[in-house]
Amino acid sequence: MSQILSGIAASPGYAIASIVTLKPARPAPLREQVADTHAEQARLAAAIEQSRAELRTIRQLTEQRLGAEKAEIFEGHLMLLEDPELIDATNEKIAEEAVNAEYALHEVAGMFIAMLESMENELLRERAVDIRDITARVTSHLLGEPHQDLSTITETCIIAAEDLTPSDTAQLNLDAVQGFVTVVGSRTSHSAIMARSLDVPAIVGIGESLLDLPGGTLVVMDAMEGRLIVNPTDEELAEYKARKRKYDERKANLARLKELPTASLDGARVELAANIGRVEDVAKAIANGAEGIGLFRTEFLYMGRDSLPSEEEQMHSYKAVLEKMEGKPVVIRTLDIGGDKELPYLNLPKESNPFLGLRALRFCLKREDLFRTQLRALLRASRFGNLKIMFPMIAVLDELREAKRVLAEERAKLESEGVELAARIEVGMMIEVPSAAVAADLFAKEVDFFSIGTNDLIQYTMAADRMNESVAYLYQPCHPTILRLVNMVIRAAEREGKWVGMCGEMAGDPSAVPLLLGLGLHEFSMSAGSVLPTRELIAGLSKHEWSRLAEQALTMRTQEEVLHFVQHQLKGAN
Numbered sequence: 001m002s003q004i005l006s007g008i009a010a011s012p013g014y015a016i017a018s019i020v021t022l023k024p025a026r027p028a029p030l031r032e033q034v035a036d037t038h039a040e041q042a043r044l045a046a047a048i049e050q051s052r053a054e055l056r057t058i059r060q061l062t063e064q065r066l067g068a069e070k071a072e073i074f075e076g077h078l079m080l081l082e083d084p085e086l087i088d089a090t091n092e093k094i095a096e097e098a099v100n101a102e103y104a105l106h107e108v109a110g111m112f113i114a115m116l117e118s119m120e121n122e123l124l125r126e127r128a129v130d131i132r133d134i135t136a137r138v139t140s141h142l143l144g145e146p147h148q149d150l151s152t153i154t155e156t157c158i159i160a161a162e163d164l165t166p167s168d169t170a171q172l173n174l175d176a177v178q179g180f181v182t183v184v185g186s187r188t189s190h191s192a193i194m195a196r197s198l199d200v201p202a203i204v205g206i207g208e209s210l211l212d213l214p215g216g217t218l219v220v221m222d223a224m225e226g227r228l229i230v231n232p233t234d235e236e237l238a239e240y241k242a243r244k245r246k247y248d249e250r251k252a253n254l255a256r257l258k259e260l261p262t263a264s265l266d267g268a269r270v271e272l273a274a275n276i277g278r279v280e281d282v283a284k285a286i287a288n289g290a291e292g293i294g295l296f297r298t299e300f301l302y303m304g305r306d307s308l309p310s311e312e313e314q315m316h317s318y319k320a321v322l323e324k325m326e327g328k329p330v331v332i333r334t335l336d337i338g339g340d341k342e343l344p345y346l347n348l349p350k351e352s353n354p355f356l357g358l359r360a361l362r363f364c365l366k367r368e369d370l371f372r373t374q375l376r377a378l379l380r381a382s383r384f385g386n387l388k389i390m391f392p393m394i395a396v397l398d399e400l401r402e403a404k405r406v407l408a409e410e411r412a413k414l415e416s417e418g419v420e421l422a423a424r425i426e427v428g429m430m431i432e433v434p435s436a437a438v439a440a441d442l443f444a445k446e447v448d449f450f451s452i453g454t455n456d457l458i459q460y461t462m463a464a465d466r467m468n469e470s471v472a473y474l475y476q477p478c479h480p481t482i483l484r485l486v487n488m489v490i491r492a493a494e495r496e497g498k499w500v501g502m503c504g505e506m507a508g509d510p511s512a513v514p515l516l517l518g519l520g521l522h523e524f525s526m527s528a529g530s531v532l533p534t535r536e537l538i539a540g541l542s543k544h545e546w547s548r549l550a551e552q553a554l555t556m557r558t559q560e561e562v563l564h565f566v567q568h569q570l571k572g573a574n
Contacts, residue, residue: 002232005206007181009226010192012529013201014244015158015179016237019217022150022161022168029102029139037095044090044101047141048081051134055081058171073130073194080134086112102142109135129191133165153177158219160210164191174198179221181228183210196284196529203228254532258289262535264517268543272535273329273525275503279317282324284528289535292329294451294525295390295503296321298374299336306345308370314377322385329386331451331501331525333430334403335374336360336392355465360393365402375410382422389425390451395433397442404446430503432456437485440492450493451525454504458482476559477506483515483554483562490520501525511566513537515553518546 034040059074080086086108093104109131116128150159150171159172159180169191172180177200185192185204195202201223213219213230220229220240224247229236262272273294274285278301285293301309301317309317322330337343338359351357364371378389391403404427414421428449431437437457440450454477459465461481464474476482486502493500501523506512508526513534516524524534549569553562 002236003230005209005228005230007203007206007226007228008185008187009223010185010187010204011195011200011202011223013179013199013221013223014240014247015201015221015223016232016240016244017156017158017178017219019160019213019215019219020153020155020157021211021213021215022159022164029100029106029143031103032100034094034098034100037098040094040099040101041091043142044087044094044105044138047101047138048087050141051137052078052081054137055134061171077130077134080130081138086131102139105135105138105142129163129165136165150177158221160213162211169194169198172198172200174200179203179223181206181210181219181221183208254536257532257535257539258287260289260535262291262538264538264541264543266542266544268517270517270521270538271329271501271523272531272538273331273501273523274528274531275525276321276528279320279324281528282321285531286324288528288531290328290528290531292331292386292523292525293321293325294329294331294501294507294523296330296332297336298333302335302337302343308345308373311373311377311380314374315380318378318381318387319384322381322387325385327386329388331388331390331428331503332378333390333392334361334371334378335364338363355459361391361399361403362393365399365406368406371406372410375407376414379407379411379414379421379425380419382425383420387422387425388428388449390428390430390449392430392453393432393456394429394443395435397439397446400429400443400446431489432460434461434485437489440489441495444492444496444498447498449499449501450489451501451503451523452486452489454482454486454502454506457485457504458506461485477504477509477512478515478553478562478566479559480554480556480562482506483519483550486516486521487519487550487554494520499523508534510534510537511563514541514546514566514570515550515562517541517543518548518550520547 055074055077059078062074090101090105090108093099093108094101097104113128113131116131150168150173153173153176156176156178158178160182161168161180162183163185164180164182179201180195181203182191183206187204192202192204201221203221203223203226206228210228217230218232220232220236222229222240229240232240261269263269271291272289273292274281274288274290275295275297276282276285276293277297282293298314301314318332336359338354338357342348348358358366378387381387389407391400394400407427411421426448428447428451429436429443430453431440431450432453434457436443444450458475458477462474462476464471490500499522502516502521503525507516507524508530510533513524514537517538526534553565556562556565
């Protein structure tokens with residue numbers, strides 16, 4: 001009788017193999033009194049140096065396999081080994097309390113880990129994983145025990161573990177390891193991100209029962225649905241072998257679309273772009289055939305650190321993305337913090353309803369110093385590619401005009417300083433607030449493009465917090481109300497000769513794509529992994545036919561009606 005364990009699908013795919021369970025983390029070091037604190041500090045220094053040498057090797061391996069961008073994770077680890085807040089504090093604890101180095105390191109690191117894990121920001125919580133990773137590595141040298149090396153695994157297997165650190169994931173022997181499953185984790189953890197880069201199936205957050213499975217247990221990983229099937233029946237094995245074969249064949253077929261333009265069955269061209277949050281995400285966008293970057297979420301440059309990024313730092317990040325895209329369009333959104341994205345080092349006052357508070361452009365217009373720094377960095381980077389600047393969370397025309405005023409002033413200053421800039425930069429805005437959608441005809445006269453941010457537009461239109469499970473049923477991308485707002489925005493832009501993109505999750509939703517194509521959306525921006533499946537979908541659709549069908553959908557009353565209608569039409573076309 002098989003057993004099913006459920007978790008989070010972190011990296012797609014299927015795998016069938018026996019489990020190899022990694023040994024759990026060693027127990028906390030015992031406190032020991034030492035007579036010679038200088039000798040203990042020297043032990044710590046030696047262990048740090050050994051760890052540094054190992055990390056340099058791992059960084060080099062990662063760069064060879066995944067490229068320089070993914071190897072930057074280990075630059076962060078190397079910096080942690082020099083972090084005075086961590087290392088100096090450990091040395092001080094050794095000296096002041098006359099305790100052994102491994103205990104002192106465990107106590108100091110534990111304090112930082114607990115602090116980071118208590119934060120609401122997921123990126124900051126992930127930094128706790130980095131500290132735990134390097135602490136375990138240094139401790140292994142202090143104790144004279146070799147650090148676990150996953151590159152030595154040679155048997156075909158699926159790894160089961162409490163968690164996998166970035167260095168664990170980077171060392172996976174992919175000739176043997178078919179996938180991994182963990183007790184804890186999320187889709188945004190470093191290990192999950194690297195698994196997707198390595199194209200290794202991964203399921204995270206399965207829970208403690210995972211570690212109860214004996215080594216050698218045969219399992220099936222369904223990393224499409226986040227299911228681990230333990231001791232599968234013969235029927236389940238046959239089913240999943242067939243699914244895996246079909247999945248592998250489809251991946252090979254999709255890869256052939258990578259260099260092709262996106263066009264409908266009747267020859268209508270649209271652009272498929274990728275949403276990114278970091279410079280290193282560009283490689284995946286390119287690998288998946290993205291025709292541009294439709295949304296660069298610049299807030300990630302500001303998060304996971306303790307101070308604002310400098311103008312120079314930002315300029316180099318924007319320049320890197322523009323250069324890597326080699327002239328393809330790159331839409332960079334100005335800082336969008338607030339709501340569920342916080343910057344603790346700014347010490348902003350708590351708001352009772354942050355999603356309706358001082359966020360995104362509203363915040364930037366209050367903090368013009370910070371806004372001007374970002375705009376200068378963007379303008380300076382503009383000459384290195386096809387930059388388009390986009391302002392988020394605009395509700396009224398005055399906000400757009402204020403933002404454009406500040407941008408124009410910074411451009412004039414840079415030109416007076418003799419700085420070389422792009423001759424023309426398109427300036428657009430996100431449509432996330434219903435007031436902006438309703439007044440799209442007015443905004444269209446003063447921008448070069450719109451990008452519809454459906455994640456927020458849906459929650460504001462439906463008055464339903466998308467993070468609240470109790471009202472999750474109201475998050476309905478294909479509700480006729482949302483479709484009507486999208487249609488209103490596209491028609492308003494067309495009248496002024498402007499283009500419209502979409503950068504919310506809806507843009508890559510297979511049920512929504514046919515309707516969006518029919519409504520005349522020009523650019524679809526989505527996660528990189530959705531680009532090729534969406535290109536394949538659009539290639540089988542007639543834009544002319546879906547224009548007619550989309551008009552019908554606008555007259556429907558519920559999302560259920562719309563979804564049933566779309567699925568019926570798609571089945572009829574196949």
